[in-house]
Structure formats: C-alpha cells, structure tokens
Amino acid sequence: MTLRDTVDRIARYALPLVVVLLIAAPFVANYTPLYTALLAEILVFGLFGLAFDVMLGYTGILSLGHSAFFGVPSYVAGLLLVHVSPSLWVAVPAGALAGMLTAALLGGLALRKRGVYFAMLTLALSQVFYYVVRMSTTVTGGDDGLSGIPRLRLTLPGGEIPLSKNTFNTYWFVMVLVLLSAIAIRQILRSPLGRAMQAVRDNEQRAAACGFNVQGIRMAAILVSGFFAGLAGALLTILIEFVPIENVHWSMSGTVVILTLFGGSGTLLGPFVGAAIFLWLKDFVSRTFSYWELVVGGLFVIIVVCMPEGIVGTIRKRLVPRLRRSVVPRRTAAVLPTAVKGADR
Amino acid sequence: MFLGYPVETWVLQLFIGLVNGCVFILMALGLSIIFGLMGIINFGHGIFYMLGAYAGYTTYLTTGSFWLSLLVAPLACGLFGAAVERGLLRRIYTAKNPLFSGVLVTYGLSILVPDLIRLLYGRPGKPFPIPEYLKQGFFKIGRTEIGEYRMFVLVVTALLVPCLWYVLNRTNLGMIIRAGSTDNLMVQALGINVSRIWTFTFAFGIALAAFAGAVAAPLFAVVPEMGAAILIQNFIVVVVGGMGSFAGAIVGGLLVGQVLSLTSLVYDVLGDVIIYVLMAAVLLVRPRGLFGQEGVFEK
Numbered sequence: 001m002t003l004r005d006t007v008d009r010i011a012r013y014a015l016p017l018v019v020v021l022l023i024a025a026p027f028v029a030n031y032t033p034l035y036t037a038l039l040a041e042i043l044v045f046g047l048f049g050l051a052f053d054v055m056l057g058y059t060g061i062l063s064l065g066h067s068a069f070f071g072v073p074s075y076v077a078g079l080l081l082v083h084v085s086p087s088l089w090v091a092v093p094a095g096a097l098a099g100m101l102t103a104a105l106l107g108g109l110a111l112r113k114r115g116v117y118f119a120m121l122t123l124a125l126s127q128v129f130y131y132v133v134r135m136s137t138t139v140t141g142g143d144d145g146l147s148g149i150p151r152l153r154l155t156l157p158g159g160e161i162p163l164s165k166n167t168f169n170t171y172w173f174v175m176v177l178v179l180l181s182a183i184a185i186r187q188i189l190r191s192p193l194g195r196a197m198q199a200v201r202d203n204e205q206r207a208a209a210c211g212f213n214v215q216g217i218r219m220a221a222i223l224v225s226g227f228f229a230g231l232a233g234a235l236l237t238i239l240i241e242f243v244p245i246e247n248v249h250w251s252m253s254g255t256v257v258i259l260t261l262f263g264g265s266g267t268l269l270g271p272f273v274g275a276a277i278f279l280w281l282k283d284f285v286s287r288t289f290s291y292w293e294l295v296v297g298g299l300f301v302i303i304v305v306c307m308p309e310g311i312v313g314t315i316r317k318r319l320v321p322r323l324r325r326s327v328v329p330r331r332t333a334a335v336l337p338t339a340v341k342g343a344d345r
Numbered sequence: 346m347f348l349g350y351p352v353e354t355w356v357l358q359l360f361i362g363l364v365n366g367c368v369f370i371l372m373a374l375g376l377s378i379i380f381g382l383m384g385i386i387n388f389g390h391g392i393f394y395m396l397g398a399y400a401g402y403t404t405y406l407t408t409g410s411f412w413l414s415l416l417v418a419p420l421a422c423g424l425f426g427a428a429v430e431r432g433l434l435r436r437i438y439t440a441k442n443p444l445f446s447g448v449l450v451t452y453g454l455s456i457l458v459p460d461l462i463r464l465l466y467g468r469p470g471k472p473f474p475i476p477e478y479l480k481q482g483f484f485k486i487g488r489t490e491i492g493e494y495r496m497f498v499l500v501v502t503a504l505l506v507p508c509l510w511y512v513l514n515r516t517n518l519g520m521i522i523r524a525g526s527t528d529n530l531m532v533q534a535l536g537i538n539v540s541r542i543w544t545f546t547f548a549f550g551i552a553l554a555a556f557a558g559a560v561a562a563p564l565f566a567v568v569p570e571m572g573a574a575i576l577i578q579n580f581i582v583v584v585v586g587g588m589g590s591f592a593g594a595i596v597g598g599l600l601v602g603q604v605l606s607l608t609s610l611v612y613d614v615l616g617d618v619i620i621y622v623l624m625a626a627v628l629l630v631r632p633r634g635l636f637g638q639e640g641v642f643e644k
Contacts, residue, residue: 062445109629116386116444117632120584124624127577131618250577254452261449291464297457304449305436 015183022175026168034276037239038283040171042275043178044235049260049271050185051228056257057266058189059221060201062115064253065106065122066229068129071248073098073230075133078146078243086150088163092177092234099230100223102129107222111215123250130248146243164241174235181228186268188224197221258300264310273312350610357489358606364495366602367502368561372575373582373594374509375553381526381589382546384444385434389451390554391576392458396422397555398562398571399462402471411476418559419552426551429454430544455576459569470568498560509553510591522546526589578605581624587637596635 010017022043026036034042048070055061073095080091110121133140140146152163154173163170188194196217199207208214237243246252255278263274278296285292307314376390397418404414433454437446479494513519521542525532533539558571565571578601586597601620608616627634 062448109625113628113632117628119448120386120580121625121628123577124581124621124628127621128618128625131614131621135614135618254456257449257452258456291460293456294460294464297453297455297460301433301450301453301457304446304453305433308440308446 019179022179023172025175026171033280033284036167036171038279040167040174040239041236042272042279043174044232044239045256045259045275045279046272047178047181047235048229048232048256049263049275050182050268051225051232052256053260053265053271054185054189054197054225054228055221056260057270058194058201059197059218060204061218061221062119062257063122063222063225064119064250064257065110065126066225066256067248067250067252068102068106068122068126069099069226069229070233070236070252070256071133072102072129072233074233074237074243074247075140075146076230077234077237078149079139081150081152081237082146082148086152088152088154088173088238091238092231095234095237096227096231099233100227102230103222103226104219107219107226111218111222123253126248126253127250130245130250133248134245140243141245143245145245149237149241149243152238152241163238170239174239177231177235181231182268185224185228189268193217193220258296261308261310262300262303264313264316267310267312267316270310270312274310277311348611353489354610355607358610359603360491360495362603362606363599364498364564364602365606366599367498368557368564368575369579369582369598369602370502370506370595371557371560372554372579373586373598374506374591375550375557376579376583377586377589377591377594378513378522378553379547379550380583382522382529383543385447385451385547386444386580387451387550388448388576389429389454389458390550390579391572391574392455393422393426393551393554393572394558394561394575395459395462395569395572396425397558398473398567399466399471399558400555401559401562402473402567405473411479415556415559419556422555423548423552427544427548429551430547434547435540455572459572462569466569468569470566473562473567475563494563498564501560506595513591518542518545578620581620583634584624585627585634587634590634590636593634593636 025039029036029039048066051069052063052066055063076098077091077095080094084090106122106125110118110125113121134142136142151165152170154161154163154169161169161173163173189197196207196212197220199210199212200214200217204214207217233247236247259274259278260271261274262277263270263272277299281296281299282292285295289295303310309317372390372394376387379385379387379390400418400421401414404417405411408414433450434447437450440446475492475494479497480492484491511519513522521532521537525539525542525546529539532542582597582601583594584597585600586593586595604619604623605616608619
C-alpha cells in the first residue's frame, strides 16, 4: 500500500474518528495545554472562522465586517437569555438568524462593490453596529458588556442538563452544535451552490459567462457565512455567560482573519487548527510572557509571507499531492494535464 | 447660544478641529501617496504615527531638543519603513493576490508593533510636554487662550503642504511617482527603476505619518494604542477625499477633523458614527471620493 492509499484510508474514517476524539476530549483535556473550557472556545471560534472562510476561501470575497455577524448575534442571544427566556432553544436559533439578517443587511449594501471597496465597506458598516451597541448603554451595557445571564440549562424531553458551572456539559453542548454546523457547511460546499461559489472564486467572469447568477451566489455566500457566524456568536455567549463589547469591534474581524489564515483558507480543518493556535498562544503567552499580541502578530506576518496557505493548507499541498474525494481543491491544474494527455490517445 | 453652548465654544471647537485636521492631513497624504503609487492599503500607517511619537519622545528624552525630535522621528521611521518595504512587502508583491496580502501583512504589523512598544516602553503612556517657548498663549477665543503650540501645528502644516505639492507636481521624482500611479508597467518599460521608487515612496509616506505623530505627541496622549484609532479615521479621510488624491487628503482631513471636533459638543461618540456612515455613503455613491480619479475602483 502506498502512502497515498494509507492517507485515503485514514481520510475515509476521518469524520467518525474526529467525533470520537472530540467526545472523549474533556476526560484528558485538562492534562494537556488545551483544557476543556479552552477547547470549547476553540470549537466556537473555529466555527466562526469556518463561516468566514465560506466567503473568503470558497467564494473569494474578503470581508472585514464579520465582527457584526458574530457580535450582534452574541448580543441578541444574550439579551434573549436575560430578558425573554433562559431557554437555549430560543437563544441559539435566534443568534443564527440574527447573523443571517445582519449579513443580509450588510450584504445588500456592500455587495454592490467588489474587492478592496467591498472590504472597506464591510469594515465601515460593521463599525456602525459597534457604535450603536456601545451607545445603547441601558440595553447592552455599553463598554462594560452585557451581564446578568441566568443559570443555563438545556431542556430536553427526557429532563434537564445543567450547563452553567458544568464545564463538561457545556463543552459537549458546544461540541455537538459545532460538529453539526461544520457538517452542514461541508454539505453546502459540496452542493451545486457550493460548486458555483467556487466557480465564482476561481473565475468570476467565466462563471457569469456560464450563466451563473454571480450576485445571487455572492449574496448566498454572505447569508450562509452570517448564519453560522451568528450561531458561533450565540454559542460564545452561552459559553462564557457574558457578552463583551469587543465581540462587535473591528478587531474581532481581524481576529477571525488571523485565525483562518493561520490554519489555512479553503480547508475545512484550517479554521479549527488556526483557532487552536491563536487561542492557545493567547492563553499561554498572556500568562507567561504577557505580550501575546507580539507573538501572534509576528507569527501571522510570517505565515502570510512564507506560508500563505496556512498550516493545514501547506500540509495538504506538500504531503497529499492528489485530489481527494472531499471538497474540490483550489488547484485543479494538477488534474488538467493528465486529462488532456488521455484525450490525445 | 447655539445648541446649548455659547458661540465662543463653537468657534473654539472649530479651531481645534482645524488643528486636528492638520494632523489628519499629514497622515492622509502619506496614506494616499502609498496607495496611489503602490496600490497597498497600508493598515500599518497608524503604527508609524505611533512610532513617530515614541521616536520623538525618545529623542526629546535623550537630547532635550524638541526640534531635533521633529527631525529624527520622520527620518528614523522612514528608514524603518524602507526596511519594512524591502524586507516584507517586497515578498508579497508576487503573491496570488497582492491586495489581500498587503492588507494582511500590514494588519499583522499593526498588531505586533504596539505590543513591541509596550514591551520596550511599558503600557502606560509617556508624557511629552509642550516645549517651553511654544507654551504661551497666542490669542484668545472668547475666554479661552489658544496656546502657541496649536498655532505651530497649523503653521507647520501650512508650510509643509505646498512643499509636498511642489515635490509631487513640479519635480522629476514627483512626476515618476504620479506616472507610476497611473501606469506602473509603462514606467518600468521606460527604464526607470521602479522598485527603488517604491521603497522611497513608501518610506516617504511613512515619514509623513511619523512626523504627524511627533507633532501631535504634545497634544494627544503618547500611548501604544494611539495608532489604532487614528488609522481608521485616516482611511475614512482618504476614502472620502479620494484615494491617491492630494486635494482629497486635504479636504478630507479638514472635513473629518471638523466633524469629529464639532460633534463632540453634542454627543461624544456621535462623531465616530457619522464618519463611518459618511465613509459607507461615499463608497456606495461615489467610490472615487470627492477628488479621486475617475475610474479608480468604480467597478
């Protein structure tokens, strides 16, 4: 068996393996640098990164306004939990929907432009949300953030699962939702819509010439991205039982770009690996050396210059040099020459 | 009385807006030049503003001379900027998408450098006093005395801007820079060493930002975070005025400076909301800005 076959074998069982590992994680996590609470946060931010990458890596659109898609839903979820109902069945879907609506609003305005101008528009528009949240001190707590989130528990037909003060339960709750979301995103990316998005990324004019509704596809991308980013935002609120004002500040948009690029844009695993690196570094460095932004910023610059595909992307490029059955990779050039040669015969 | 404040207060705010606008103008010119020629959105521009202030502070601390610090800050930061361009930016020009990479690398720097400054200088701000001979009151608006230093800032900007205009529009170097903004390839085809021009232009834009930082240091707090807030405000200035436009940087800088200054009397963060909305509006309705070249980013 060649190395390629071994890798394929592993890849086929990758998903069940990952699920098992994630379920088992809390039992060992506290003995590793990635303790359970941190691991849960990594999953949430990984989902956020994946949602962001749906636009960047798969549709080719750089958005600098994702703080709005993450932060606004985190406030929506928080406000619902505090004022309306401590039920998670309300808060989580509401967060996802809020994310989608914010994306629809921002996208409706910003998608008229492309490239640089789109990026700067998203930045400007997301900052408007930041200032609105910051000014509405009585509702949102302004600079101090939203607190007062009640004791959280998950109500199932069988009974209640307490989440507050129970790290393991909270972790598993987050894990299940993140896993389902990641699978959903994977399915979307493999669907005809997903392929169309990648076509727009690879060559927008050609996609248009083939009859694709490019604007519609871009809007769909931003809606999907906003939905899952909103879900991640709601999850974070549940996880830390607090909504800091930073969630909706443009530095959060920068954070998601950094962690997505650490891991690798255009890969499913990338944002999670990137989130792990980012959050672990932040946690570890701020406890020891204290200047974590120095380390993270420096690492980011190095990665952008030397490893633009990110960690996962570079591993893929170097060690797995062939098309895999999963999401169509970005570099299809490797396939074309052989196809043409075959046709010559 | 107008909106609850006496006329004098409004006039005072108008003047302060003018002075702040000068700082914006100096920075926006640098940003605009860099963008106009190189097409790079320099997210690191605020960093060099901050570095200029710290360089000025260090010079002042060691030599005690204010004028020397005004000279050293742009020179030192300009050299550093040249090093950044050669070392980092050069590597990404050939990237698949140099625009994204430029944004990302400069953003990474904007996170890394302030922390480095925190490491070297500590987290709290540093005091940078107004020099003695510029401390006296110059004239009065109502009952408030306007210090000489603010006038100094105005005068320096008013002197510097025409010099810059002259360099850009009446010298050979300026002509090459302007030509490079329009058609980079052609300039190379004409045999001009574009890469050296780029390094110089980037360093020059950075030096302007550093000078703005050194000049502004006595007026604002010298803290590692001073670059972050002013960076976005400068993007707004450049977008509203027109990327790559000289007149745009001036008009945009004055406009944003006044909006922020005057609205601070009404409600403190109102100014920020307004300028962001203004930026969004300009991007949607007239992306090239007030004075930008037609066709630039109109797609």
